[in-house]
Amino acid sequence: MLAIRPRLASRLAAWVALSPALAVLVVVYIGCTTWTIWISMTASRMLPSSNFVGLRQYEALFANERWTVSVSNLVIFGTMFMIASLALGFLLAVAIDQRVRAENLLRSIFLYPFSMSFVVTGLVWQWVLNPTFGIERIGKNLGFADFKFDWIVRQDMVIYCLVFAAVWHAAGLVMAIMLAGLRGIDEDIWKAARVDGLPTWRVYVSIVVPMMGASFATASVLMATSVVRLYDLSVAMTNGGPGIASEVPAKFVMDHLFERQNIGLATAAATSMLITVAAVVGPFLYWQSRRRAAAGAH
Amino acid sequence: MSAAMTQASSQAMSHAATDKRCDVSVKDVEISFGRHVVLEKLSLDIAQSEFIVLLGPSGCGKSTLLNAISGLLDVNAGQIWIGGRNVTWEEPKDRGIAMVFQSYALYPRMSVRENMSFGLRVAGMPANEIQKRVADAATMLKITELLDRKPSQLSGGQRQRVAIGRALVRDAGVYLFDEPLSNLDAQLRAELRVEIKRLHQRLRATMIYVTHDQIEALTLADRIAVMKDRVIQQLDTPQKIYREPVNRFVASFVGSPAMNFMPGRVERGATGATFSLGDLSIPIQGYPFKSPGLTGAAVLGIRPEHVLSGAEAGPNAFNAQVEMAEPMGADTLVWCRTPSGASFSVRVDSGPSIAPGDTLPVSFPVGTLSLFEEGPDGRRL
Ligand SMILES: Nc1ncnc2c1ncn2[C@@H]1O[C@H](COP(=O)(O)OP(=O)(O)OP(=O)(O)O)[C@@H](O)[C@H]1O
Ligand SMILES: [Mg+2]
Helix, strand or coil, X not given: CCCHHHHHHHHHHHHHHHHHHHHHHHHHHHHHHHHHHHHCCECCCCCCCCCECCXXXXXXXXXXXXXXXXXXXXXXXXXXXXXXXXXXXXXXXXHHCCCCXXXXXXXXXXXXXXXXXXXXXXXXXXHHHXXXXXXXXXXXXXXXXXXXXXXXXXXXXXXXXXXXXXXHHHHHHHHHHHHHHHHCCCHXXXXXXXXXXXXXXXXXXXHHHHHCHHHHXXXXXXXXXXXXXXXXXXXXXXXXXXXXXCCCHHHHHHHHHHHCCCXXXXXXXXXXXXHHHHHXXXXXXXXXXXXXXXXXXX | CHHHHHHXXXXXXXXXXXXXXXXXXXXXXXXXXXXXXXEEEEEEEECCCCEEEEECCCCCXXXXXXXXXXXXXXXXXXXXXXXXXXXXXXXXXXXXXXXXXXXXXXXXXXCHHHHHHHHHHHCCCCHHHHHHHHHHHHHHHCCHHHCXXXXXXXXXXXXXXXXXXHHHCCCCCEEEEECCCCCCCHHHHHHHHHHHHXXXXXXXXXXXXXXXXXXXXXXXXXXXXXXXXXXXXXXXXXXXXXXXXXXXXXXXXXXXXXXXXXEEEEEEECCEEEEEECCEEEECCXXXXXXXXXXXXXXXXXXXXXXXXXXXXXXXXXXXXXXXXXXXXXXXXXXXXCCCCCEEEEEEECCCCCCCCCEEEEECCXXXXXXXXXXXXXXXX
């Protein structure tokens, strides 16, 4: 008995200490999420209403061309951005890992874009890619009269401009994560591989990359969150244009929430995004916990 | 590469080492990191099929020397010869060597089988030859049941067996070991030590083995190179190193429990040479002095197991005061003081109990003691 009492007391203290965080979690996250899902099933427009309409907002949402363009843009952007930033970040890290002289300088240069916000990044690349005073202009000034680089104003190409800017922004961060992973690899493994006569590229491909699972996972999660959140880059760089060619889901939600005053449609869009993320993250977390349990059993 | 491979692959594993020339010569090698000189004009000749142990305290340059031999580290000056070839500027894979590391250095995401075969596969060896070599090595090391496991599913001892297996399949003439057992517990260490010795007798390959464990060195080596301060202090058989250490460093580094050192004077009287410890006079007539007729301050060194005690002590015995007894299983280490107050230890059979305060008759037989110059690094007299 005597032994249990202090434990009860300390447990109580722990709960008291945790309670503010718990309150925030319950009210802000769970409360707001529930409210959002509820509103998405009402006929709310400018103001929230409690007129239940079932999935009518979702029918309207998926019939909305702007939304379907946003979703397909996000899929294209997400795939290309993830692959390109992981690949480029890894290659930069490998390049720096060759014990180059100016390692610190290069690392800072590569990491520098990440210190800028997406808004600044978007504005900078908007100027650089602008046909009248960006790269195209420079090409023309250099004497290539029919040089053309107008992707940012072409509906079929503008999304790649977003990918380009976002990769430029994030590759440095991926590099830093990968470099930490590379440096964590036992020197003796490299020595053993050299005695085994393995070419350097082979060591990277067959031995080092498989050992860097944690680094790739960390970088992927960070990149994936910035894919889902993608908003400010699109606003600053193209404002969704030309036309609706570079619209993205988060921008759809924000616009309908604050400009078009269609809360019902906005919350339906937000809920769709939430469900998609949950559908991806849920099985992943489950798989990880299974794997951890399996590893623990050994 | 492929020519060497096919030549090697046509030979069966067990007799491969004997029909290849695989002596190693290190000639005046110098290595420094920046301004910090690690090896200075170091030379070492290792005969075919010899088992050499590089022994020394941490940071004395053992790994550096081994890495220079393997080609993982470039030398600043000097040459490395293996099998009669100057390999100073060759890549490790072309030197005909294989290496085992302290941290095992297994490729973590590959199975044991892949770990052992990957290097050969990349070198383009035919699959059936690889399979045969892996199977042979696995049998030799008793890891056949582990072939499909990942390194993370193995114990430390099993991992080190796999690492040795990965070296064996290379079928090299020279095997290099960098403290392969120092991550293992005492029992496993003893077990694998025997295994490595057996392997050496079976393969008759040249082996160079780095350790800071003097027991490993004494049990494994044909010859031991004791290193300290950028140079090899003594290169000799374990017997010689144990019995006739060239200086106090070697004397104190090799042997456990450690050798006793007692400062005193070498004197010459009517009865011949004696060593005086305060009032005590120990006869050392017949000690093989390097410079005959020498007298003066010196340090007497004798191993605890060489001190004679009790009935064995003989006519030259003196009475020592017992201070403490450390039982060590088969025998007991007894700490005593000479009448003049010098402390030393004696190894006695764990028979009759000896208690603090007892007096124990002991003697220092001249045949097993060593005399050194004064000072912590004094040379053998
Ligand atoms: N890459 C390096 N750069 C600078 N100094 C080094 C480097 N590698 C080793 N040294 C220095 O060289 C000396 C010898 O190192 P080495 O690794 O050969 O020691 P060791 O005898 O193998 O010691 P241990 O028993 O601890 O492994 C040490 O003083 C160490 O500080
Ligand atoms: Mg070392």
